[in-house]
Amino acid sequence: MSTTHTPVAPAPAAPEHLSTPVQAPVRWRGPLTSVALGVFSLVAFGLATPGSYETTFTLATRGDLFQIAPVTVPSRVSAVLLSLVVLAAAAVQVQRARARRRVPVWTHVVVGAAVFLALLVWVMAGREAAMPFTLLLTNALVLAVPLVLGALAGLLCERSGIINIAIEGQLLAGAFLAVVVASTTGNPYAGLLAAPFAGALVGLGLGLFAIRYRVDQIIVGVVLNVLVIGLTNYLFSTVLTNNPQQLNSPPRLPNLPVPLLADIPVLGPVLFDHPLTVYLMYVGVAVLQIMVFRSRWGLRMRAAGEHPKAADTVGINVNRTRLRSTVLGSAVAGLGGAALVSAGLAFTKELTSGKGYIALAAMILGRWSPTGALAASLFFGLADALRRVLNNTGSPIPSELLAMLPYLATIFAVAGLVGRVRPPAAEGVPYPK
Template identity: 50%
Template sequence: MSGVSTITADDVAVAEVPVSFWTRSRKVGVGFLVAGALAAVIFGALATSETVRFTLSENASGAALKINGTVGAILFGVLAAVAGAVLIAMPGKKWFSWMLGVGVIGLILSFLCWQISAAPAGQNFMPLVNMVRGTFLLAVPLIFGALAGVLCERSGVVNVAIEGQLLMGAFAGALVGTMTGSAWAGLFAAALGGAFVSLLLAVFAIRYLVDQVVMGIVLNLFAVGLTGFLYERLMQTDQQKYNQPPHFGVWEIPLLKDIPVLGPALFRGNIFLYTALILVAVIHVALFRTRWGLRTRSVGEHPTAADTLGVRVLGLRYRNVLLAGVVAGIGGASYTLLLYSFTKNMIGGKGFIALAALIFGRWSPTGALLAALFFGFADQLGTYLSAINSVIPSQFTAMLPYLATIFAVAGLVGRVRAPAADGKPYIKG
């Protein structure tokens, strides 16, 4: 018909929105390419020709992986740059995780070759057993805290109160453990302490529909104030009676404890480490392989649809939030029933790092475990650098776990999607 234009396939192809060249993979690749090149040049220039030793024991003796400091700093920097180049040339999910790991490890090793080679004489080594042991030890409360976040947020309740749950668990564990002389009694009290904070979160967020983020912050401040007040009134006045908790000992697993590096670090552990690893496996299986897990995920994604299918949305949220408090409370007890006595605000922001591990791990128990280990390694690395009198100021090394948190969440996590109903109150129709 005259005056009527037709649209051809070529016209449709031209009208299609072009896919952006600067995908997340390529952006991260450029970052690693630049960072790796700078590491090779800067760390290579600052490193010395001293032999760097990564020992497979707890000290300088025994077998070790050796490399020249300057060569190692340059080589590992180039490795990180190559990982970046691969991400630029072959963007996509297939290679992203692998190259991301190679890039991060390359940058860390390049930095360590500089630091260790420049250390005072006799300190040009890194004991891998101590590094791995310290990483797991420092990651334990983060694992518990992140699992508490998974249980809450998969149910649709934002848990910003992890810090307060850990702190209340640490305080209750120290107080009751000291008064009863039983570490097990302290552990039970710690679980109740974390559950108490979770109960307040559940009541105000689920029953009274208070903003969940605001409520979490308020509960953190409440826990700091309450434990600080009781610490000054009881524990400071009589440490022997109220703040000398018994500690759990080391539990060795025969045969496995003799595995190089991992054996002494992982299988000569404590009840908290083993419990944390078991809980990761149990919660992962329960969340993705059981009826409870299906209902929990449905409540976190679409509570109205779950309600129409007979799921008691509010009841399930109450139970899961309380369970999260128990898990976090046990994590808090790892501070006072393993190594230390209680001090004011001793968690020191680790609850927020656990929250970051939850996001970095994409609301998955296994992902949260890996993220917690990453942050635990950053913390242990700061301790190690201080021990070898690094040229890096101690104030900066103390910041490493928090800098790693910012770097991971802002730079590596990319776009993530929380459960759709997370933070949204549910009003039964």
Template identity: 55%
Template sequence: MSTSTETHVLSTPGGQPALRSRIDWKFPIVYGALALLTLLLFGLFGGAAGKSTTFSFSAGTDLFEIRPLTVSSMATSVAVGIVLVAMAAVATWLATKREKIGMWFPVLFGILFLSAFLTWAGADTGRIPVTPLLAGALALSVPLIFGAMCGLVGERSGVINIAIEGQLLAGAFLAAVVASAVKNPYAGLIAAPFAGALVAVVLSFFAIRYWVDQIIIGVVLNVLVVGLTNFLFSTVLTQNPEMWNARQQLPIIPIPLLADLPVLGPVLFRQSILVYLMYVVVAVLYVALFHSKWGLRTRAIGEHPKAADTVGIPVNRSRVINVLIAGGIAGLGGAFFTVGSGLAFGKEMSAGQGFIALAAMILGKWNPLGAVFAALLFGFARNLGNTLSTMGTPVPSDLLLMLPYIVTIFAVAGFVGRVRPPAANGKAYAKQ
């Protein structure tokens, strides 16, 4: 089957030729490949014959117990593989009819594929701990979600923010230093947004005031923050770590009753205040962006700044304010690396998470809920690699470590469907 698209010419009632939309074979091919991989590698020839996999859900402190689920590794993978082959056939048939598939289809396909993969991967060890797997995924997603929200606010305003990586790192640095100096992790949490906003001040000054290319200034700021934090780490923090870089960790605050629910309790409601702040930020941004005057103005200056200026919206001032707000959000995400995780600051500890956050924003199509889902996907891929590599599964450890980056590449390569950024994204505006 060729991946090239096809254009069909029809006739209109007036006899004029009309072009039908092209057939997009990309998704049917991906679905078919994954379905065959599940059926053959995970099922028929996966070496799981006679083995079983147990999925454990509950912990000893749960309000009630969900009993472990034990399944036949080979039979389950084969059954899921057959279902996926049928779904791939349906996707192919719908593609030939040029009909769109709802979002439920790839979500269901992904869940089934993942269940077959975990069943096969856990055949040798015999057990997959579901709750720790999900809890670790959420933890690793926290800086990605904050970073994605930062990029979303900036780009919805028409400002590309490549400096999320630097803002995360700056937030982690200042949170560690202030928390260590004051001996209070909450003080570090309060300080972190100011570090991200300070980087945003420089970004807005050059990108909005002097029209410097936004991508270039973002890259420069990343290099600047890395160099500055490395210098201060080597010359100040390592000289007196007890004063400037001692570990301080935000305490866990369980939500009464909710924290005792199996699976959902440990994952969602037994977290630090930083994670609860993340819930609030996402909810507020979603409501504000689509159901408030601020959100309407933000989307207007990101789509058509001249029209927004015509009706009296101060375009550049609004952009500056939004970029500063976005910087503060990224700074909060950076706090997760230090006070959120109970770690001392280390060189370049953000480790490229800012760029993955940008990919999550694109995968989420500049929508807060979509960006959260994408960030959770990346966090789950990373934690899955960490978990399986320690369990001794047949999957090569190097491949497991590559999982989040492979997912990122597929996301930005367009396998999430057509994405359209705000029309004025990256374009400086001069009032006329």
């Protein structure tokens, strides 16, 4: 018996318009922002500076292993050269964007550092006072610590699916309890240990209302902020003011210099001669970077925030994971509140002054990553430190504008640099079990 084979016709070729690969869109926001910064720096900081002016930077501190002499540079030439560096880095960004390739991170670092140095050269041009560069960087790191811890708190909450607008209240509650406990016991470390409990209590309220009662998480966060502000203002006016020596005079957290490393010029004072809160920030960023992205705990937490139904299918208790992450993150924010008063500052009304919202912006700018949050917080801390240093040394910038500098930097960073970001997919969405 013979078998006949029916010839199979070849599959029709796909239409030409369907076979063409889809190209990624060109992202111009970052490169164009860098170009605008370079042009502005060249005109405002370079060409507008008189050619005869000079700028002096001091780098040495008393405890350095060896002293570095002050550095004096010609103001106009330095600002022009720094602006050209910005434009060169911007050209690299434009070329990479046109080729639809990823813009290297180092170009953004070069742009930011060069513009910042050009600003310093312009501000101090022709002045007898020198710019204390090492002190500026040291203050920037110290001022960034509460922002970093607040951003880490938001990251832990939002990676699990809970929107944390209450960072401001958590920072404030932590600062209040740290001051009261440290003043009462006379031990600053006791206040440091107590502060996370205040933040965790606020986070517990956020978690319960958001998870159990499914209240809108943004509204709950705003209400908690108002509640903590009102409660601390009332206690300050009625309790702390009546007995400030006993309840509102916290001792200062001592500096813990790292042997040998703290004596290195510039790097030593900036990185290795700080209170315990700074070193806790170092450890927190490193540990969370590994735990969030390289551990089973982090995978479960991110699954609860990205696809809770799939997480529930494989046996993860989504709501319990969210509640634990929210309380843990809020405790970290409470520790950030203790960092705010670690210099022995007395508690005052609304001590945080919007730092919780700046920390929230740092978390978004850092794309929900611990290292990204650190970099963004350092940027905002640098803006705040620059305001304080310029107020002390004098500058052509009006004092009112200097007071606005940290908040202007926040708006500029979020509007001009953040671009498109994708939050966790299930962020703010309740999960009914």
